[in-house]
Amino acid sequence: MQSPLLRIGTRGSPLALAQAHEVRDRLTAAHGLADGAIDIVVISTSGDRILDRPLSEVGGKGLFTKEIEEALIAGSIDLAVHSSKDMPTELPDGLVLDHFLPREDVRDVFISPRAERLADLPAGAIVGTASLRRQALLRRLRPDLEVVTYRGNVQSRLRKLGEGVVDATLLALAGLNRLGMAEVATEILDAESFPPAVGQGAIGIETRAGDTRVGDVLAAIHHGETAVCLAAERAFLAALDGSCRTPIAGLAQVDAAGTLSIRGMILKVDGATVHEDRLTGGTADAVRLGDELGRRLKSRGGADFFVAP
């Protein structure tokens, strides 16, 4: 049997697999490849194995990528497919995250059997989410709700919701769309009042720096506008030096005239303190704009903002 042209590394969750399949299917179509030309290699990560503690306590985002990045460096896979949102801004030496698929919907959704809209939940209702950004935004909009930490993959969170462990939860619409499950959404939250995480909705492809063979193959499915927005957002995040303990929202968009705008927000976990700002400029300045916005919010937040919740 012929060896595969490419090996894609991915986590094994249903969402991760759907994303890896999407990359494989787009590459197969773009290059007219035979079935079996691209292998999908499922890799279990520390983040998948530690399920009992909030990730911000265990060590954060890198936990979902470590073993996959080791495989990439070792050459047992050629590319790794990730949710950009889950990617640290610092990558191991020799790896780059610079190919992206066209971005999915960036918005969060509210899911509840108890109310049609977040605004209609009764006071005291319990909302479960592990995301500090969602916790802080929820407390800001609805200080009368009880917000609890609630982890697990999309399927297990929905199961717990069905069992009545919580009254409502929030998820990214992008993930539901990719899983073909958008119908579980009760209300789509608008990005203005409920801004997404940096990278939300964007599938990113990590490769070895300078790997022109893989880069040439990926060029056919790469989406430049998404890459520009992600460059701005990730520069914003890097400038904030965002630990997993700081709620941060950030969204860059390119309008029809080709102007890039980036909006960023930092919050205290209790939702009571919020700093936000927005910058616009040319797409060639994406990194500079993101960096500038991050520095501004960092200085506005002051020294203690990033320490205690």
Ligand SMILES: NCc1[nH]cc(CCC(=O)O)c1CC(=O)O
């Ligand atoms: N942290 C888990 C995660 N990482 C990416 C997505 C959704 C897909 C995306 O944002 O691209 C999710 C689940 C969620 O937040 O609902």
